[in-house]
Amino acid sequence: MPVTGPRCRLCLPEKMRSLLFSLVLCCFSAAYSQLPPTKPCLTRGVVYSGGKPVAQATITLLSLPDSLPLQTQASASNGSFLFSNLCNGKLLRISATGFANQLVPAPADTTLVIVNLVPVTKELNAVTVNAERRAVQSYPDRTVIRVDNTPSHAASNALDILERSPGVSIDRDGQISMQGKQGTLLLIDGKKVYVNAQEAANLLRSISAQQIDHIELVPQPSAKYDASGTAGLIHIHTKSGRNTGWSGNSSLVLSAGKYARASMNSTVFYQQQKIAAAISYATGYTRNSYEIFIYRLYRTADNKIATLHNQYTFNPVTQVPHAIRTNVDYRISPVKTISLQATAYFSELTDGGKTSTHIAEPLRGKSLGSTDFSNRISRANYSGGISYRQQLNKKGDEFSMDADYSYFNRSNTQTNHNYLFDSVNSPVGSPYLLRGDNPSRIDVYSAKFDLVKTDNHQFKWETGGKMSYVNTSNRSDYERYTGTTWEQDARSNHFNYTEKIMAAYLSVKKAAGNWNITAGARLEHTVADGVQLQNNQSFSKRYTNLFPSVSIAKKLDNNQTLLFSYNRRIDRPNYQDLNPFQFILNQFTFQQGNPLLSPQFTQAVEAGWSKRNFSAKYYYSQITDLISDNIYQDTVLKLSFQQKDNVAIKSIHGISMNLSTRVWQKLSLSFYTHVFYNRMQGTIDQETFRVEAVSGSANVTAQIQLPKSWSVDLATTYQHRNYLSALLYDKGSANVTVGVGKQLFSNTWNLRLIVRDPFLWQRVYYTSYYKGVDFSIKQLTDSRQISISISYRFGKDTNRSAARKSSAAEEQVRAGATGS
The missing domain is CATH 2.40.170.20 (TonB-dependent receptor, beta-barrel domain)
Known part of the structure; x- marks a missing residue:
């Protein structure tokens, strides 16, 4: 005998399944038509050194407080650069061969940022070393694994890296646990992975360390994310190009x-x-x-x-x-x-x-x-x-x-x-x-x-x-x-x-x-x-x-x-x-x-x-x-x-x-x-x-x-x-x-x-x-x-992490x- 419950009036009949996305997109269009007109978000500036423009300097727009890269580009021949369509950048990191790196606050408006780079001296070598991101960064609400910063990760895949990550364990069936709890919400570049534990382990084995920028371990995700995953969220960010x-x-x-x-x-x-x-x-x-x-x-x-x-x-x-x-x-x-x-x-x-x-x-x-x-x-x-x-x-x-x-x-x-x-x-x-x-x-x-x-x-x-x-x-x-x-x-x-x-x-x-x-x-x-x-x-x-x-x-x-x-x-x-x-x-x-x-x-x-x-x-x-x-x-x-x-x-x-x-x-x-x-x-x-x-x-x-x-x-x-x-x-x-x-x-x-x-x-x-x-x-x-x-x-x-969602x-x- 089949076990049944009350039918849900909100559920679409099977014959209507093919219309699912059409209806959803119509709703999206209606919502979009109500949106107010917008103004562009611009961050612009010029890179100089000794009064002369610096071409091909690398400028990275960072978020705070985690200093994650949002976008990177090279300065033009006249030293200029321009970021558009990014309103949440808070910090600019400027680097160029032969010059010391600089961190400059990004203005809240369209004020022109003028950067004066200082040529590198021997005393600045230690500064360069100290500025390097650590392999494991701990924040109050999450842990970030920087894959490129660990040589032993080179021959590994995503599953190997997770197995050696803080608070993570993996059993013989590929089931991932965090802080003693099984069941994680796995995202790759914002896309949820729809597979069971064994198949998720197989997928992670197919992603090499060279493809990964960083991994986030979040034990308490916000309401924005799917409610699945009793142990929390694992988000793998792959690399994406950021240079013109x-x-x-x-x-x-x-x-x-x-x-x-x-x-x-x-x-x-x-x-x-x-x-x-x-x-x-x-x-x-x-x-x-x-x-x-x-x-x-x-x-x-x-x-x-x-x-x-x-x-x-x-x-x-x-x-x-x-x-x-x-x-x-x-x-x-x-x-x-x-x-x-x-x-x-x-x-x-x-x-x-x-x-x-x-x-x-x-x-x-x-x-x-x-x-x-x-x-x-x-x-x-x-x-x-x-x-x-x-x-x-x-x-x-x-x-x-x-x-x-x-x-x-x-x-x-x-x-x-x-x-x-x-x-x-x-x-x-x-x-x-x-x-x-x-x-x-x-x-x-x-x-x-x-x-x-x-x-x-x-x-x-x-x-x-x-x-x-x-x-x-x-x-x-x-x-x-x-x-x-x-x-x-x-x-x-x-x-x-x-x-x-x-x-x-x-x-x-x-x-x-x-x-x-x-x-x-x-x-x-x-x-x-x-x-x-x-x-x-x-x-x-x-x-x-x-x-x-x-x-x-x-x-x-x-x-x-x-x-x-x-x-x-x-x-x-x-x-x-x-x-x-x-x-x-x-x-x-x-x-x-x-x-x-x-x-x-x-x-x-x-x-x-x-x-x-x-x-x-x-x-x-x-x-x-x-x-x-x-x-x-x-x-x-x-x-x-x-x-x-x-x-x-x-x-x-x-x-x-x-x-x-x-x-x-x-x-x-x-x-x-x-x-x-x-x-x-x-x-x-x-x-x-x-x-x-x-x-x-x-x-x-x-x-x-x-x-x-x-x-x-x-x-x-x-x-x-x-x-x-x-x-x-x-x-x-x-x-x-x-x-x-x-x-x-x-x-x-x-x-x-x-x-x-x-x-x-x-x-x-x-x-x-x-x-x-x-x-x-x-x-x-x-x-x-x-x-x-x-x-x-x-x-x-070429190390910007992809920030795609799904x-x-x-x-x-x-x-x-x-x-x-």
């Missing part, structure tokens, strides 16, 4: 461990008056292996040993990905810009291995199970979007609208052949032969608008709305060999799922003296429908939720700030986690989805203090309807399977500290640690449970600047043992990375040598004790590697379809 004319960069990374690997990426930027464009291509060859040790001990009711399973799997994996990203910005006028974005991702992944299972039973003796398996996964993903921005005045008021479409296609063919032998290696029974084809497709449509206005009382108001529609289709076609023919297996199924989310938000900011207050709320209405066509089972869910948020900052003096924040957030189940199909590892082990999953909700409070380069924070979170990854055992059939369920209430109390300092002129240190108390209590299989642990992590990064453009850095990460879920206990891990860098040929070439995990401390080791079954899993990968990175850049100063920022984290 052509510029770009290219890199090649060669790595060796047990297997050889290679990756290559190239990016070309073009900027000229009204047009700015970028295109990048990345590819590679990855060879890895997974060794998985699974131990299961089944006990009788009187605690005697009934059966022992000792399982070993060796799984070599090969993948060849291709990723293309492009972006074009066209400035219609000094205050109006339209942008087009498109991405394409393709990959082929193949694996094939063998599982050996030693089975011991006191009454039947010993036996051996053997499984030969193979998988071939092909992915083809596309996304495109259009956005419009208009600056309304010099106060920073802005209107914007976005529309996006994403398509994810994944095919997976697999074979699974199982054999059973007795203690003398004679076959027992007939082989268990299975083959399957599991294609899936996800379509995501989204559109949103945002309006920022500052009233006469200096209250800054932000409001907007968003609509998204997701359609997923998943098939599972399994066949089992009966001895003479292949027949359809009972596991075969077809699952369709649709989801509509309509959201609106309102936020207000006010700065009064040393106080800075932000308060807002986001309202989201969700309509979800799923149906299994094979057995005609269906479900229907309707729910509306309000997500308030507040942030209060008090500036004690020029160096000290107090911060308090509160918000409520949601984590909806990933689309693939709702899929009821089974993914089979062998005859005794499989993974399956759960269509009955409900969202989990989080309320979080933070209170912090920062002084210069040091910050400390207390945080508390309570998660209800916790989505937990559980390992279940069938003691009769001796099966183990993994499934997500809503099982518990989770509470976290934690303290974190972050320090970035320059020990002496050439040595910089960044230290982060957090300690937290984690408690979960709830019900699994009609039995109550309670688990608790004190855990934490530590990150230390040391950077040394040596003469003649040499640099060395050391990064260490430690994750203490903790309950990963209600039934899985993580034994903890550590990692060490060392990098040496050298800049060549006027800093246009960069050569780096990186050694990762030389002591093989990066491992996965989980245990579980539940209902008479002792379970443990250990996973080893080819993590010890040595890499050589060679990068080249042309043009001048309407499709949450749904891509839940779709489940990007690379490996």
Whole structure:
């Protein structure tokens, strides 16, 4: 019987889906027609030295207080420069070869800025070093990772960098946690990533360090962002050209461990008056292996040993990905810009291995199970979007609208052949032969608008709305060999799922003296429908939720700030986690989805203090309807399977500290640690449970600047043992990375040598004790590697981060379809 709820009058019928964007754009047009006429935002100036103009000086417009670059250009032959369509720039940074860098406040009006550069003397060398941005910058409300400032990042990808970031941990399935909480809202250049944890990890592996400018970790996002992500927001900003004319960069990374690997990426930027464009291509060859040790001990009711399973799997994996990203910005006028974005991702992944299972039973003796398996996964993903921005005045008021479409296609063919032998290696029974084809497709449509206005009382108001529609289709076609023919297996199924989310938000900011207050709320209405066509089972869910948020900052003096924040957030189940199909590892082990999953909700409070380069924070979170990854055992059939369920209430109390300092002129240190108390209590299989642990992590990064453009850095990460879920206990891990860098040929070439995990401390080791079954899993990968990175850049100063936004920022984290 289908489970249904009251129909939502706000939801569009299926036949009206094709009209979604037309209606939204009509609303946008109506809103736009009401906007007041605007005046251009201009920042103009001239660069001199000794009374003579300086040509080709690099002028960067920065925001405050974070000093993030908004736009950069080179001065003309007469030394002049002009920034338009940027009303929130607060600071100008001017640099030129042979001159000392200067920071000049940007005027609030169109007053001409006159800059007089001073030729460099030997005494100014130390100033240049001190002005360099640190690799990790801590702010009261977020942490910023500067990727280019760490040589050991050169041979890494986005997932590797996150794994070594303060307060971040990643489990074996690619699930990202921040401050002990799973579930993050992942943005790439403002675009939400609509994939599940495993596929998000695959996507992040396809983004090389050379493509990234910086990464923001925000534990308490404002109401402007989607309410998803109980752990907060991770925003990856890629590089974009900021110099007039052509510029770009290219890199090649060669790595060796047990297997050889290679990756290559190239990016070309073009900027000229009204047009700015970028295109990048990345590819590679990855060879890895997974060794998985699974131990299961089944006990009788009187605690005697009934059966022992000792399982070993060796799984070599090969993948060849291709990723293309492009972006074009066209400035219609000094205050109006339209942008087009498109991405394409393709990959082929193949694996094939063998599982050996030693089975011991006191009454039947010993036996051996053997499984030969193979998988071939092909992915083809596309996304495109259009956005419009208009600056309304010099106060920073802005209107914007976005529309996006994403398509994810994944095919997976697999074979699974199982054999059973007795203690003398004679076959027992007939082989268990299975083959399957599991294609899936996800379509995501989204559109949103945002309006920022500052009233006469200096209250800054932000409001907007968003609509998204997701359609997923998943098939599972399994066949089992009966001895003479292949027949359809009972596991075969077809699952369709649709989801509509309509959201609106309102936020207000006010700065009064040393106080800075932000308060807002986001309202989201969700309509979800799923149906299994094979057995005609269906479900229907309707729910509306309000997500308030507040942030209060008090500036004690020029160096000290107090911060308090509160918000409520949601984590909806990933689309693939709702899929009821089974993914089979062998005859005794499989993974399956759960269509009955409900969202989990989080309320979080933070209170912090920062002084210069040091910050400390207390945080508390309570998660209800916790989505937990559980390992279940069938003691009769001796099966183990993994499934997500809503099982518990989770509470976290934690303290974190972050320090970035320059020990002496050439040595910089960044230290982060957090300690937290984690408690979960709830019900699994009609039995109550309670688990608790004190855990934490530590990150230390040391950077040394040596003469003649040499640099060395050391990064260490430690994750203490903790309950990963209600039934899985993580034994903890550590990692060490060392990098040496050298800049060549006027800093246009960069050569780096990186050694990762030389002591093989990066491992996965989980245990579980539940209902008479002792379970443990250990996973080893080819993590010890040595890499050589060679990068080249042309043009001048090609390091501006892209600042594009999108309407499709949450749904891509839940779709489940990007690379490996």
